[in-house]
Amino acid sequence: MSHLVSDTKLVKFYYRHYKLGTQDFCREYGGDVNGLNKFLNGNYESHSARDSLKSFWEKMNTNQMMKSQNEDDDDDNDFNNTFADNNLLSPGRGSSSTTSSSNNSNITGNRSFSSLAEATAQQQQQSSGGPKNESRRVRSLLKNYYGTGDGSDPSANDPLNIDGPSFNLDSYFSSIVKSSSLGQLIQKDNQMVSEIRTLDGDMKTLVYDNYTKFINATDIIKKMKTNVENMEEGMELLSKNMELITNCSEKINSTLSVRRDRIDQLSGLQKLLQKLQFLTALPSSLNHCLAMQAYNQAVKYYNSNSGILKQYSHIPSFQNIQNECDAIMKTMKEKLYERLSSLSTSQTDAVESAEVLMDLLEPVELVRSKYLESRKHHTLSLLNNLENKQVENITNFIKELNSSFLSEYSYNIASFKSLFINRLDGSDSKKERQNSFNELEDFSKDLFNKYLQIAKSKLSSFKDPKEKIIALEIIYSDVSKLGSELSSSEKIINIINSTVHDQIDFYFESLQKTIKEHIYKLNATLNQKKDEALEGSFLQEISDNTSKDIINDIIELFDNLKPFFLPTETKFLSTSYDTMFTKIQVKSQQFFLFLVNIHFLEYLDIINSTPNREQFGSRFLLVLTSICLYIESKGITQVVQTMNDFVSIVKQGTRKELNVFGFNAPDLCKRIKETAQAILTVFTRLSSQKLEKILKKGLESIPNWLVLKEPRDVRSVIDIYLEEIIKLQNEISKLLPMGSVASSGSNISVKSHSRTGSNNGNSGNNSNTNTPDNIRRNSSSTTTNIPSILFEKKQEQVDFNTYSVLISIIRISLKSFVESLRLKTFGTNGYHQIQIDLQFLRLSLYDIFGRNNTTFDNLLQDCENTIAERCTDPLPLQKPIITKIVETKMNKKKNIVNE
């Protein structure tokens, strides 16, 4: 309990309860006097003093507890309290009582009081154990001295109180004498004598004190008296001077009062003139501002003065100023507009310009559009710079692009908002605000498109889908940060989606491109190699390689598409898997349609109708056919496999039901086959042209078939023709299977037979001509002309084998030969020559296609019929002669081959 007691409390307690001096206290409780004194005065350093105070405190507490058990002593507490109160109040009282005395005396007074208080306390201590009245009396005495506590004492009217005002000496004396014993009386007497003595001493001291004070006062009064006497003169002088001043001022007032009005007027005028000067100087200051580019300042000047100028515009000079100012402002506006639209203007400058222009009450729409335009240009130039940059790493590029574009962009948006949108408030500007929003939207749309375009174009130069996805993610996250600035986040997703879609488009496009490249490369190789290409299995290899390349490209496409659907890497895309997947499916369908129906057939168009600068030859078509067949037989299955893999990956990625289109592989195969067919047909046509040229030239090399020597040998042109056929066979067989000889052309032979028959019939039939019954004859003529078609109107199907192709080629060339023969007129020898040629041809073709094949028989028979028709004297050569000549020729040829 004791240690909780603070030092201040200890001190207080000491003062309250210890009635003796410090030395006594020290003797009683230990510790040194100096330390205790210091402690009591607030310097709590001495531990011994504290300990002693504590022990005192403990002791007193235990005493008090015992006391409260033994006796009720409220008064003692009372005393303590009042004493403490007095003690606290004493300095203020002291000082108030000694106001007239010096500071020094105040302190002494204070000290004297404390010593007095101590003295009384000592007295009380000495008389401790004596009646309570004693201490009460001393207290009331003190109270009287200080002027407090009058009437507060209950014992004030007690006539027995020696210190009270109603003290009655006789009753006191009689009561004492009556109540006291002699010893007591003697003691009382002694006590009273000593008290009287003390009081006497006290009185003496007081008297002395007062006396000195009085003397001091008289001294001061004396001094004052002399000083006041001197002052009177001063006062007189002062009043004199004051009078003088009053006079002077009156005088001045009276003299100046006339001018004052004038001065007032003049100063007013000057103010006005200053204003006017400012106005006249306004143009120059505006100019100055303009030169300094302090546009803000200029606008402030102008705006503050334009009202006045307008107000006085009826005065010509003001008018002039106004005009001048307006002109300057106009140039300034122009300059501002220029600066606004200049590319080199920085962002802040542009904003400032726009702001100033708006301050100038320029139409908001104009400023807005100008601002947007210039910003757009600025951003675009920025973008263009980036666009023209060589890119090493796409992600870095995208980062750079984003940092430069998006910061610029967001700054623009923010400044635009503060400029045009937030400044307009009030209900009527709602529409205007909407306009601003719209324009901003257009602005951002345009820029964003450009930005995305650049991003896309840069992306497109990079093949690696993973890098792309990272780049896309960067775009996505950076753009999403701008989210609030665009009208909706949906829009960004749309943009991203469209980027992805464009990416998909790009893949497909580039696939088409690479396929085209493959095919052009193939053609170039073929053109370069020429006949070397026929060596070995080169054709087959190049065809297979190209096909494989194409198939691989297709597979690679799907590989490239896969990463888009891996949910771990492309979370930001996951919402749009659906649309992406559908898009891919549609695209791939389109692609295959393109590949088959357009791309491959395109080469036919090129050959047919354009200058064919790439020189697509017949061999190219043959290889193309083989590529088609390869894709049909092997490629499609591979592609379907890849697509299925792809679909399953997508399914894993989305974990959703997807609308999977069925991939119609059989249909595709059919289409490819059809395409191959068309290409092969054209190949047949082109090859036959080569052959027919040989035959034509052969006919034309003889100028007149009417006069010809008797034939001895087969014309060499037939050799050439046959050689060409062998070459073709060689070429085709590199890529296509041989096929069976009999299958193709059998139906043609039937037709050919009927044709020859009908022709013969015809010639005799229609000799009667001018019959009236035309219609009947017409119909009969049609019926007799039973379809006897050497050459079918509709192009017949060419099978994918060497023989079928060769046979059609030969058929067409022989048809052309017939046409050429029809244009000539032959003599008998010419007829014979052709007969021999045809027979040789027939035998040679037997060698190639086998003797059982009747296809050529009929064709050759047609030729023979034609030549007979065109012969002036068709006497057929005797068979043995033909056989002989042909056989020698065959032998010769075989020998040549053998050698």
Added chain:
Amino acid sequence: MFNTNTSNTSSNVYGLSQKTRALAHVAGETDINRFLVGTLSLREDNEIALLESKENEGGVKCISIFSHPKEIWSITSCPFDANLFFTVYNTGTSNDFKSSLWRINENMDSIQEVFELKGHTSMIKPILCDPSGSNDYIVSLDDSNIRLWGKIEDSEPQCVKTFGNLSKLSVGSINPNIPNQLATANDVNIKGWDFRNAKETFSIDKAHSEQIRDIDFNPNKPYNLLSAGDDSKLKIWDTRQTKEPVKIFSSHNHWIWSAKFNKFQDQLIITSSSDNTVKLWNLYSLSSANNTKDSTTTNSNDQTSDTSSNSSTQSQQPTKPKKNKRNEDQLIKTYEEHEDSIYNISWGSSNFLFASLSYDGRFVINNVPKEYSDILSYI
């Protein structure tokens, strides 16, 4: 135009007993469709049939048959006199071709030789008359030379000029819109001539990859020329820009022997081929009917004659306000009545009637399908 003339009725066919090559529209008759058909027989008697097809009744009627001394390779009817025609014929003896003018006598039962155009040495091509219908001049060609003859009257005309000196000359056409302009085809090349002073005016080298069989000027547009030949392609040229053709059609399976613009509706072209078919084409984009596109078409001609530009003009067609298949360049129809090579084809006097003649002697009259022959809708 009643439906009696539908292409498939047998009445539109006439059969001749011999092989035939020569067909000519009697240009002097403007009201009725008459055709001259000549037979081609080396060893038998040859004849010329005068056939008529009435537009409103249909059918083919033989007016008369005239005997002709030698096998006929071509006939040209004189536009200034329906009774006069030239034939080119082969005497057969020493591969000697001759050409004569014949006159049908008043009874319409025989012909009489007026004169022979002497001086050609090799195979003579079809004689060319003045397309404007005058008898002021004719042009004849053989394998190497072009001859311009003076006024055609009863006696042999004067040979005004001989020029050319080419090889393998095959066919010629006189431009009806530019005076004195003649185009000739030799082998794969086309040349334009001013035949009055025998100067070359334009040339299209390697117009086709194979020999050219026929050329024809657009009757209404001065710079449009068609050509067709052994490469089975029909090409349209602008004679001012001859680097590349303005248009290419290829659908025949064998040589094209004859190709002709319709005189009045020049968007219609017929071609005949040794694949035994006749094809009718619509070439709206380059025709005079396409007035609105006229300037742009020439523009595109000036720029390039690449097919890409063609396809662009094609693709522009459907975007026109009046979308019409008649405004698209395409094959209208393939006629398949013939069973042998069709060497000659000719438009008749009626706007939309044409005759074709195949080697086996079959003569067929056909009409342009109705949706293309409604004149009013072209306006």
